Amino acid sequence: MTQPSPALLADLAALLGPKGFTTDADVMAPWLSDWRGRVHGAAAALLSPASTAEVQAVVRLCAAAGARLTLQGGNSGQCAGATPDASGEALLLSLRRMNAVRAIDRDAMLMMADAGVILQHAHEAAVATGLRFPLTLGGKGSATLGGLVSTNAGGTQVLRHGTMRALTAGLEVVLADGSVLDMMVPLAKDNQGPDPKQMFIGAEGVLGIVTGVTLRLVPDVAMRAVGWLTVETPSDALAALRRMEPVLGNALEGFEILPQRALDNVVAHVPGTRAPVETPGPWHVLVELVAAEGEDDPAPRLEAALGGLIEAGVASDAMLAGSEAQADMLWRIRDAISEAERAIGPAMQHDISVPVARMPAYIETVPGELTAAFPGVIPLAFGHLGDGNVHFHVRPPLGSDANAWIAEHGAAVSDHVYRAAVAMGGSISAEHGIGRVKRESLAALGDPVRIGLVRAMKAALDPKGMLNPGVLLPDNG
Amino acid sequence: MTQPSPALLADLAALLGPKGFTTDADVMAPWLSDWRGRVHGAAAALLSPASTAEVQAVVRLCAAAGARLTLQGGNSGQCAGATPDASGEALLLSLRRMNAVRAIDRDAMLMMADAGVILQHAHEAAVATGLRFPLTLGGKGSATLGGLVSTNAGGTQVLRHGTMRALTAGLEVVLADGSVLDMMVPLAKDNQGPDPKQMFIGAEGVLGIVTGVTLRLVPDVAMRAVGWLTVETPSDALAALRRMEPVLGNALEGFEILPQRALDNVVAHVPGTRAPVETPGPWHVLVELVAAEGEDDPAPRLEAALGGLIEAGVASDAMLAGSEAQADMLWRIRDAISEAERAIGPAMQHDISVPVARMPAYIETVPGELTAAFPGVIPLAFGHLGDGNVHFHVRPPLGSDANAWIAEHGAAVSDHVYRAAVAMGGSISAEHGIGRVKRESLAALGDPVRIGLVRAMKAALDPKGMLNPGVLLPDNG
Structure with a gap:
């Protein structure tokens, strides 16, 4: 592949007009690095079609010229799937103008x-x-x-x-x-x-x-009830979920787990937050129930369920948010975990899933394996226990040069985290996707039959490899 | 393609053993015609593997030999997708022994x-x-x-x-x-x-x-509530559904529409049935709510909803089943519509869908179009109004030789029924599939882009056309 020809660029400029076509480096700059600032690319032009018909016309011009397109929405992906490679040969196709x-x-x-x-x-x-x-x-x-x-x-x-x-x-x-x-x-x-x-x-x-x-x-949500649970282990958290499901049924919408360390980080680094309960974990759970207009108020049901968990010895402490402000505060803690961690320093971040029943075992065993293999590292697992999905972050040892440590050991740490997930029948990407940054891991650890099917689809639908070269498949461009 | 070779048949017989391989015409006979008895095929052998590994071995032998497989489960499909063609060249692969x-x-x-x-x-x-x-x-x-x-x-x-x-x-x-x-x-x-x-x-x-x-x-269902509504038009039936949805929410599980004619047919031809309400339609609706253990009894909510519909003038009559036996009877009426019709004589049967909002318009206009174009035919639409899906049956004119009439006009009737669905953004097959009997209609009326994608998948995954030749795609075998 080579740079798009001046003739192609002229055709695209004529097709899309000044609002839809630019080669201005300053305008393009924000869209050439990924959300997390780790991957940097280049593009011959930024194309911003305003309609489906314009997208079609762009595709036809590019297909005829053998050009390649990197597709982009909000550029907020976690795996750099919307970032072109560094060659500058790709055209960056933004869908942001199509916003109706x-x-x-x-x-x-x-x-x-x-x-x-x-x-x-x-x-x-x-x-x-x-x-x-x-x-x-x-x-x-x-x-x-x-x-x-x-x-x-x-x-x-x-x-x-x-x-x-x-x-x-x-x-x-x-x-x-x-x-x-x-x-x-x-x-x-x-x-x-x-x-x-x-x-x-x-x-x-x-x-x-x-x-x-x-x-x-x-x-729309007419009422919600948000509660907090303190439990001894992730297994207890899952037991709490399994006990609540039959009585709360369809109203149960959120069930998020976090360790005491995550709560401490938030309280220490995010202004205006404080621990919702006095019992210091070691694990906490945020629970949310919602109800639509005409449905029963979920608060009494959640209160009863939380009380039942304390009585049964599954939880050691619990609270029910008494106001919307208190409910917002509980979610603020959950949502600020990554923000608090960034304030402390860089971490290796992973987004893995396993079958829900195995999630406690994963959270309870993999951190120990990591600290044995990489002494001093600080693992932190939090997130969507009910989906079998945690964000698994690993900070370098205290006192190390964090970036240098990650450069040296990061790949090995990630490999361990991913292999442990796959060994439990899980996935190396629960919700972030593969993009550019995980495709080597997918090639090494993914199911070859499944990858083969995706490859066959790619060959059938985009035989010239026009769309998103460098993304998802190891052999894609 | 030719008949499978004696060598292939011998290999398959050795692989599958006497329980898994037969060429006995009497044993094969029930599986060589479709459920509705319209399509008749032949097969060189009936293969009944007992495990996934045996299926793999069959596929490898057949791929090497260039043989073709017709796949079959319960042979209860409505479109003959599990029936081999008449050449006798296909091998019939039954999954029925894999029943654990x-x-x-x-x-x-x-x-x-x-x-x-x-x-x-x-x-x-x-x-x-x-x-x-x-x-x-x-x-x-x-x-x-x-x-x-x-x-x-x-x-x-x-x-x-x-x-x-x-x-x-x-x-x-x-x-x-x-x-x-x-x-x-x-x-x-x-x-x-x-x-x-x-x-x-x-x-x-x-x-x-x-x-x-x-x-x-x-x-599991712990309680259910089944009710019956009489309405003037399909539009009223949809209005009733839209009014009930917000108040009955997730409990609403069944919403089936039928015309007075269908009810009359059932009462006349199915022993032990009788009309659940005195008001003679012209349209009826069966409604079912279910609740799991621990959820509220749905009967009072359904009773209130039915009462509200009468008050609002949306329904002219309504009843709530007072016992499980009465609830069963209401479902028996719904389930016996096709049985009653078969007792009357042959019909051209269609299974179409349109966007839910357009379902009343379809039911209210297409029968009139048909009786104008084909004087004397008797259309009957019934089924899943809430899914935008009705079974649309058309009986030949009274006094005609039904089978001869269908042979002469059936294709034109079906074409009209399908074109009307497609014109409303609908589908020529809501739930029965395409199989052998609808693939010409799909080729004529389906979206070429969509068909092209299915064809591309077929070429990518089964390039030799081993699996289910003659099914789904116009150019498949």
Whole structure:
């Protein structure tokens, strides 16, 4: 591959106009490094089409010229899947100008939207009609719907509502041959062979360009109840979840675990936070129940459930937020764990999953293995216990030069964390995806049959390798 | 293609043993015609492997020999997708001997099972652990899990629980190259690229052989409330659904519409049935609410909702089943509609879907179009209004020679029914699939981009066309 030709650039400039085409280095700069600032790329131009038809036209021009496209939404991915390589040969295709909510169907509880709509705007548009789009995550002010589909995003409400796959009712996708798969209008039942739109969910843009999304909405939250539990072990936390599920059922929406260390970090580094209970862990759980208009107030049920856990000896302490401000504070603690950790210093961050039943064993054994193999490291596991998914961070030993230590040992630490997950039937990427930064790990540890199927799809749908070279598959560009 | 060679048959016989291999015409006969007795085929042998490893070995032998396989579960499909062609060149591969429930994980609410497990056995195994597999349909005594996955089966509980795709947590699939995709252990979050198991759901066996399924289970039903509504129009029925949804929420599991004619047919032809209300339609709705242990009794809520509909003038009559026997009777009426119709004579049967909001318009306009174009025909639409899916049957004019009339006009009638669905953004197959009998209609009326994607998957995964020739795709064998 070589630089895009001046003729191609001129054609693209003419097609997209000044709002949709630039080669200005200052304008492009913010979009050429990944969210976490670890991966830096270059691009011959930034393309910002304003419509699906313009995306099609871009694809046709690039296909004819043999050019390659790196796709980007909010550039808030955790694995650099939206960052071009350093060669400067790629064209950066941003979907951000396609940011219209096309329609909301209140009866059917659906939102049709351009792929470039930012998650927070989708939240606001839903709430304005008395509904809710329940998927949420830290990057909601930047992440776009197309990126969320392409990484099958998760977040804190997966326990009840599932990942992006469960919330995606329809898709519009521009294919590498310039045609459009229009499956925006969802049918509850439609059995005309396999459902092709499923292929593009989680595909990180290597199979097609998501340009439109139909989201499933749910009734807006009318009441919530947020509580806090202190437990001895992750096994006790899972036992608490299993006891609460039958009595709280569908109302149970959040179940997040954190160790005492994470709480201490937050209280020490995030102004205005304090420990919600006096019992010092060693483990804590945040629980959230929500109810829609017309449903019962969940607070008495949560209070009864928490009391039952104390009585049964599963929890050593518990509290129920007595106000919205208190509920917000509990979530603030959970959401600030990474922020607090960044204030302390760099860490090796992992996002792994295992079957839910094995999550306690993972959390209880892998930190010890790591401190034995890498003396002095400080592991920290927290997150979505109910989904079998924790964010597993490992800080270098105290007193070491953190960046130098990570440069020397980081790959070995990550390899240990990932191998332990795979050995328990788990995944090296629970919700962040593979992108550029995990594709060697996927090649080494992933199931070869599964990777072979993805490779076959790639060869079938994008035989020239136009879309997102360098992303997901080890042999992709 | 030619007949499988004697050498291949000998190898298969040696591999599978006498329980797994036969060429006996009497033994094979029941499996060579489709459920509805319309399509008749032939096979060189019936292969009944007892394990995934045996399926792999069969595939490898057949791939090496260039032989073709027709896959079969319970042979209860509605579109002859499990019937070999008449050439006798295919080998019929039955999954029925693979009929073990491998494990039930009560905590995770999952059942791991062989693909040949019959739906009713899966129901019973779930209930024995206090859980439920909520998908059900008329053929439950024959249909196998592998067939249900391969046709993305629906049924009467889709409103709440979704189709087979939503209830499939894991799959094991033998691919055309003899390798096994093992994704039986589900992870709530697992983002290592697109999810390959999605491709095999609804794929009608043309992309791979489903040998194992992990089902999502739900808490068993502790209480139910079944009611009956009489309304003026399908639009009123949909209005009733939209009014009930916010107040009945997650408890609402069934919402089935039928015209007075269907009720009359049942009462006339099915012994022991009688009309549940005195008001003669013209339209009726069966509503079911269910609740698990620990949830509120749904009967008072349904009673209040039905009363509200009468008060609001949406319904002209309503009743709440006062006993389990009465509830069973209401369902018996719904389930006997096809049986009653068969007693009257042959009909052209269609299974279409449109977006839910357009379902009333479809039901209210298409019958009139048909009787204008084909004077004397008797259309009958009934079924899953809440899913935007009705079974649309058309009987030949009274006094005609029914079979001769259908032979002459059936294709034109079906074409009209399908074109009307597609014109409303709908599907020519809501839940029955394409199989052998609808593939010409799919070719004529389906979205070419979507069909192109399925064709690309087929070429990528089964380049020699070994699996289910003649099924789904117009150019498949």
